Amino acid sequence: MLYNEESVHQEGEVPEIDEGWWAAVLADESLGGEPARETSIKFPPEGFLNLDWEKIQAIHDNDEIISLEVKGYNRGGLLVQDEDVQGFVPISHLVDMPSNAKEEDRVKMLPAYVGKVLQLKVIECEPGQDRVVFSERAALAGEGRRLQLFQSLQEGDRIQGTVTNVTEFGVFVDLGGVEGLIHVSELSWGRVQHPRDILQVGNKIDVLVLQVSEESSRVALSYKRLHSNPWEQMLAQFQLGDEVNATITSITRFGVFARLDVGVEGLIHVSSIPQHVDKKRLEEFFRPGQKVQAKILHIDAERRRLGLGLVEPQ
Numbered sequence: 001m002l003y004n005e006e007s008v009h010q011e012g013e014v015p016e017i018d019e020g021w022w023a024a025v026l027a028d029e030s031l032g033g034e035p036a037r038e039t040s041i042k043f044p045p046e047g048f049l050n051l052d053w054e055k056i057q058a059i060h061d062n063d064e065i066i067s068l069e070v071k072g073y074n075r076g077g078l079l080v081q082d083e084d085v086q087g088f089v090p091i092s093h094l095v096d097m098p099s100n101a102k103e104e105d106r107v108k109m110l111p112a113y114v115g116k117v118l119q120l121k122v123i124e125c126e127p128g129q130d131r132v133v134f135s136e137r138a139a140l141a142g143e144g145r146r147l148q149l150f151q152s153l154q155e156g157d158r159i160q161g162t163v164t165n166v167t168e169f170g171v172f173v174d175l176g177g178v179e180g181l182i183h184v185s186e187l188s189w190g191r192v193q194h195p196r197d198i199l200q201v202g203n204k205i206d207v208l209v210l211q212v213s214e215e216s217s218r219v220a221l222s223y224k225r226l227h228s229n230p231w232e233q234m235l236a237q238f239q240l241g242d243e244v245n246a247t248i249t250s251i252t253r254f255g256v257f258a259r260l261d262v263g264v265e266g267l268i269h270v271s272s273i274p275q276h277v278d279k280k281r282l283e284e285f286f287r288p289g290q291k292v293q294a295k296i297l298h299i300d301a302e303r304r305r306l307g308l309g310l311v312e313p314q
Contacts, residue, residue, distance in 0.1 A: 052084035053127045059085075060122035060217075063146040065139045069117050073110040080118060080134060087132030089120065092165040092172070095136045121146070123179070123217060137164065138177065145177030150214040153178070158226065163203040166196045173207055173221060180219035182207060188224050189231060189304065190265045191257065193250065199223070230263035231301040237262065240296055243311055248290040256286050258294060258308060266306030268294060273310050 059066055068080035068087075077090040091097055094113075097106055124133035138146070153159070153175075161173035161180065171182040187198045199205065211220035238244065246258035246266070255269040270282070277285050286292075298307030 050084075051086055051132070053125075056085055056087075056122060056125055056132055057127075060125045063121065063144050065119050065121055065143050066134075067117050068120055068134070070113045070115060073113065075107050078110065078113055078118075080120065085132075087122070087134050089118065089134045089136060093123075093135035093137050095140065135179075137174065138179070141177030146217070149175060149178045150212065150217075153209055153212045153219065155209055155211060157209040158206055159209060160204065160206050161221075163199050163201050163205065166199060166201060168194065171195050171199050171223070173205065175219065178217070178219055180207065180209075180221040182221045182223050186210070186220075186222040186224055189227070189229050190259070190263065191304075231304060233262050234260070234264045234299065234306070235301050238296055238299075240299065242296045244294055244296060246292050246294045246308065248286050248288055248292060250288060251282050251286050253282075256282060258292060260294075260306075264306055266294070266296075266308040268292075268308045268310050272297065272308065274312055 058064075066085065068082055068085065070078050070089075071081050072079040075091075077088055077092075078094070080087060080089055091106055091110070097109065101109075118134075118136050119139045120134040120136055121138040122132065123135045123138055124131060126132075159175055161175045163171055164174045164179065165172040168184070170184050171187065173180050173182060182195075182199075184192055184195055187195055192198060205223065206226055207221040207223055208225045209219065210222050210225075211218075213219075244260050246260050248256055249259050249265060250257045255267050255273070257265055257267055259265045273282075293311040293313070294308040295311050296306070297309045298305070300306075
């Protein structure tokens with residue numbers, strides 16, 4: 001569902017997206033890894049170079065659905081093929097694969113797919129890299145849906161989608177025939193230890209479209225830009241030297257992180273912790289959820305960095 005009646009960003013607010021993080025997407029769907037038992041096929045298979053690339057490209061460009069038989073699998077997904085079309089279906093793109101199951105449980109389900117015929121769409125076609133990636137989930141939207149979406153999607157649109165996969169580098173969102181990516185840097189205004197701390201598979205969310213590339217079938221999204229920036233409130237409400245309430249969120253070897261009530265997280269560096277506290281055993285003095293008083297020592301809203309000092313009780 002698109003919301004075209006209002007653009008939710010001002011001119012110049014959408015940054016240029018670093019292509020480097022798309023490389024991480026491809027790496028996440030790597031075909032490498034241990035061959036799986038006797039029914040598996042070497043990835044990539046030896047016959048990969050004999051594919052009809054013109055036919056595969058046409059299937060992709062026309063957003064067609066194709067039927068392919070599952071010939072093998074590895075930990076990452078399935079190998080599917082017919083006489084002149086062959087490629088890989090990532091495990092996250094299988095319709096009947098439980099999204100909330102543990103990885104080892106999902107892998108155990110893959111052998112049952114061998115011999116089955118799946119309805120699929122081509123979502124990646126890169127002849128130069130001998131790479132063809134299919135999606136069973138994308139085929140659910142029907143033929144031509146991807147083309148319709150790319151014709152209507154624009155930077156600045158607010159659109160609703162469903163979280164389909166959560167990785168270390170970001171969150172994938174099904175927009176109804178096209179899958180977009182929320183890079184980890186666009187998930188929250190605060191520090192993100194792991195994307196799963198922000199969103200989970202199955203969540204229905206609104207996102208902001210940052211970038212659309214029909215040529216590469218990529219849509220860059222933002223989740224945090226639909227929420228107010230707490231750093232703006234931070235600058236308006238506080239200044240250096242102010243004492244504030246904070247809640248410990250995590251403990252590291254170089255200090256502890258604490259979140260202010262406005263939602264901004266800052267670092268209490270070991271150098272700002274009283275001398276009687278053993279710096280090598282901070283976990284014995286602090287715990288997540290602990291309430292503390294802190295003094296604002298440094299504010300860098302542009303880089304989203306906040307330096308805090310611990311205030312000991314009188």
